[in-house]
Amino acid sequence: MDIYLYRRLLDGSCRMTLKHYIIGFIASLALTLVAYTLVVAGSATGLTLLLLLAGLAVIQMIVQLNYFLHLGAEARPRYRLASFVFMALILLIIVAGSVWIMHHLDTNMMNMSPEAKDDYMKTQFDKGF
Amino acid sequence: MSEPHEEQAILNRSSVGFWIYLMTDCLLFASLFATFAVLRNATAGGPAGSDIFELPLVLTETVILLLSSFTCGMALLGLKTKNIRQIFIALGATYILGVAFLSIEVAEFAKLISEGHSWQQSAFLSAFFTLVATHGLHILAGLIWLVVLVVVLSRKGITPKFARQLTLFGLFWHFLDLVWIFIFTVVYLMGVAA
Numbered sequence: 001m002d003i004y005l006y007r008r009l010l011d012g013s014c015r016m017t018l019k020h021y022i023i024g025f026i027a028s029l030a031l032t033l034v035a036y037t038l039v040v041a042g043s044a045t046g047l048t049l050l051l052l053l054a055g056l057a058v059i060q061m062i063v064q065l066n067y068f069l070h071l072g073a074e075a076r077p078r079y080r081l082a083s084f085v086f087m088a089l090i091l092l093i094i095v096a097g098s099v100w101i102m103h104h105l106d107t108n109m110m111n112m113s114p115e116a117k118d119d120y121m122k123t124q125f126d127k128g129f
Numbered sequence: 130m131s132e133p134h135e136e137q138a139i140l141n142r143s144s145v146g147f148w149i150y151l152m153t154d155c156l157l158f159a160s161l162f163a164t165f166a167v168l169r170n171a172t173a174g175g176p177a178g179s180d181i182f183e184l185p186l187v188l189t190e191t192v193i194l195l196l197s198s199f200t201c202g203m204a205l206l207g208l209k210t211k212n213i214r215q216i217f218i219a220l221g222a223t224y225i226l227g228v229a230f231l232s233i234e235v236a237e238f239a240k241l242i243s244e245g246h247s248w249q250q251s252a253f254l255s256a257f258f259t260l261v262a263t264h265g266l267h268i269l270a271g272l273i274w275l276v277v278l279v280v281v282l283s284r285k286g287i288t289p290k291f292a293r294q295l296t297l298f299g300l301f302w303h304f305l306d307l308v309w310i311f312i313f314t315v316v317y318l319m320g321v322a323a
Binding site for chain 2: 018028057086094
């Protein structure tokens with residue numbers, strides 16, 4: 001097997017260089033440490049903190065998809081990107097949908113006594129749901 | 130012996146196929162994340178996340194896994210320059226870091242169980258153990274795959290088939306690091322913060 005073959009094999013669809021991996025590694029490490037410090041230092045709290053953490057995780061996801069999984073360098077047609085976007089859509093529906101529905105079930109029903117729950121179900125049923 | 134462009138076509142096909150498997154695996158994790166998000170407050174009188182999580186330990190795990198993702202990338206670069214020694218060293222480092230990660234996780238689980246906080250105590254702990262251990266099992270599968278790759282490499286050297294397998298392993302390992310970022314953020318950091 002000649003070297004030419006291996007170069008062809010791997011150069012084609014990937015831009016794999018040491019520089020890319022180092023950038024990806026340092027950026028990921030920095031983002032992880034920032035998220036960790038935010039929680040430990042306690043400078044932000046509540047919803048602000050949760051949104052910041054989620055934002056940092058998403059940024060790190062994009063960094064790793066680009067620098068480790070080379071999603072941005074894929075040759076056309078972009079099957080990987082297309083299947084990733086579709087997966088992300090289904091993921092959002094599963095996660096956001098579950099949390100949304102179960103949160104409403106919780107607030108509507110979990111604070112009731114069993115008798116109150118029965119009454120509630122009965123009035124809803126009489127209304128014809 | 131196949132032509133270069135033919136090899137390229139095989140690599141593209143198999144990596145797209147493997148990528149689609151990874152996407153379905155993502156959906157498995159998505160449903161476990163959704164379960165965890167719904168049950169995170171269902172502690173049934175037991176401990177909440179902020180009572181049992183040790184963040185410094187989890188940060189160590191995160192850094193170890195990130196490092197192993199980097200060394201795995203070094204193995205892929207060794208493939209590009211056909212440097213067999215670099216591939217051996219990088220895969221060895223990846224294996225050691227992977228074992229270290231898994232040992233810390235098993236120790237964490239053992240400690241929780243010995244303190245009576247097993248998956249039987251509350252819905253929150255059931256969801257926690259299921260999500261984190263599913264990721265751990267993937268890491269274990271990756272480590273077994275890694276051993277197979279090293280054996281194949283030492284016997285047959287760098288062949289096009291090996292190059293393909295190592296590329297797919299790289300995708301798998303980087304993907305597991307990506308899933309861990311979300312476990313680290315959603316389960317541990319948000320668990321302690323909230």
